[in-house]
Amino acid sequence: MTAWGTRSAGALAVALLTVSATAAPAAAARPTTYFVDCQRGSDAAAGTRASAPWASAARASAQTYRPGDRVEFRAGSHCDGTFAPKGSGTGRRPITAGSYGAGAKPRIDAHGALAAVLLDNVEGWEIENLDLSNSGPPPAAHEIRFGVYARLTDYGIGRHYVVRDVDVHDVNGCQCQNPSDRDPSGGILFKAAGTQRPTGFDDVVVDRNTVTRVGRTGIGTSSDWERRPEYPDGRGTAYVPNTRVRITGNTLRTVYGDGIGVYNGLGALVEDNVLDGYAIGGTKYTTGVFSYNSNGTRIRYNTVSDGRGGEALPSQAFMIETASIDTVYEHNLSQRSDGGLLIVCNDPDATSDRTAFRYNVSLDDNSLGRYPNGVRTGVFTFMCGNPGSLAVYGNVVRTSTADVLVNNVADFGASFVGNLFSGRRGGSRIDDPHSTFRGNLFLNVVDPPSGSAFASPAVTAGARRDSVTVR
Secondary structure, eight states, rough: HHHHHHHHHHHHHHHHHHHHHHHHHHHHHOOEEEOOOOOOOOOOOOOSSSBBBBBBBBHHHBBBBOOTOOOOOOOOTTEEOOOBOOOOOSSOOEOOOOOESSSOOEEEEEETTSSEEEEEEESSSEEEEEEEEESSSSOTTTTTEEEEEEESSOOEEEEEEEEEEEEEEEEEOOOTTTTTTSSOOEEEEEEHHHHHOOOOEEEEEEEEOOEEEEEEEEEEEEEEEBBBBBTTTTSSSSSEEEEEEESSEEEEESSSSEEEEEEEEEEEEESSSSEEETTTOOOSSEEEEEESBBBEEEEEOEEEEEEEEETTTOOOEEOOOTTOOOOOEOOOOOHHHHTTTEEEEEEEESSOOOOOEEEEEEEEEOOOOOOOSSBBEEEEEEEEEEEOOOOSEEEEEEEOSSSSSEEOOOOOOOOEEEEEEOOOOOOEEESSSSSSEEEEEEEEESOOTSHHHHHHHHTTTSSSSSEEEOO
8 A cells, every 4th residue: 555545544544533423422412301200110210211211300300411301200190309400401402391191290299398390500491381389397487499490509691491381389488578588489480699600591481380379479580690880789799680581471379479570680571470369478568560670671461469468568569669670561450459559669779760650450459558567558659769750651540449549658759641540439539749640530539639620521521631530
């Protein structure tokens, strides 16, 4: 063989070895489906066939999954403990935890552990078609529990999380509450933690789940990375927004505290959710749906009903919270929240601004109005620090119980334009010396805001009036 031939043969051998070496990882990277049957399986089994499944959440948690993998629990089965998987997927090749076979959703019961499903410093996961519970002995003072808990600690940005068609129920964690305890227990929560590496979430979808009998929060996000010029007292040393957060189409019932809370959101969407019963037995201020330290939140087409804070502390359907900017509440329905429709409470040292509260309907909110601790509320309640520009327009408020429709105990006001206020029989009041009222319609309202013209509809027909009262 010539020298050229020897070199060519050597080159060919190297090329073949290179092809072989690169082909092997590609073959190894093919997605795998793993099966779990906690009644009929064996942890000694391969787990890669439905006929040879694993037998426990612990064994499923010990596996390191790769992009595109699936782990499926048998329909109708019941696993005890926590599913806390290792490994990460991507948005294009997520790892999926779901079910196989016919029957009821497979159940995972954590029995008072941290979570039934724990996604700890992993990303690219989709959780679907599971039944999760986490009820244990009465929790300690700061003991938190969850159905689904996605936690990133000094991770950077974790991307792509989906929780869909999951039933979360019976989670009895502590009634922890911000700001004294910043991480509430709850049904489904995403937590950005740590002190060294700025951390947050991107691309979070919580869709079509049920959340029942959980405390303290139904669905939410939380962060240790809150500090920014608009919120100088926020936790941490930097601000990391949670981006592309979508909480849609969920049904929440019997929540012991807040329903849905978005912290550190940027452009978050909270849409088409139903919250039926919140603040059940709670001992803290409670809100149905709200954003906190967030920009550009859209909260729309939600139904919030039966907030039951009782005589301890009020529960409002919606809240304009600390350091929230460009927030829009629109086309929501609130019914029978005993503290009212909307409370405005921005921290005095924080900056909120440009909030629109429009085209919402309130029916029989604010049934209590006054509380033993001296707190007094209306259907609308203004307190705490200035929220900046606040436009309230196109809303319908009807009550048969509330003494006060607007109760302003702060030193700021809002712009009320084109709203319908229908008070209780005998008349409700508007106690607000700071807001402006224009083009509103008042029915059964005693001493409506001064500076407006009031007459019967027949007299004002076709006339230019600021407001109209019908008695």
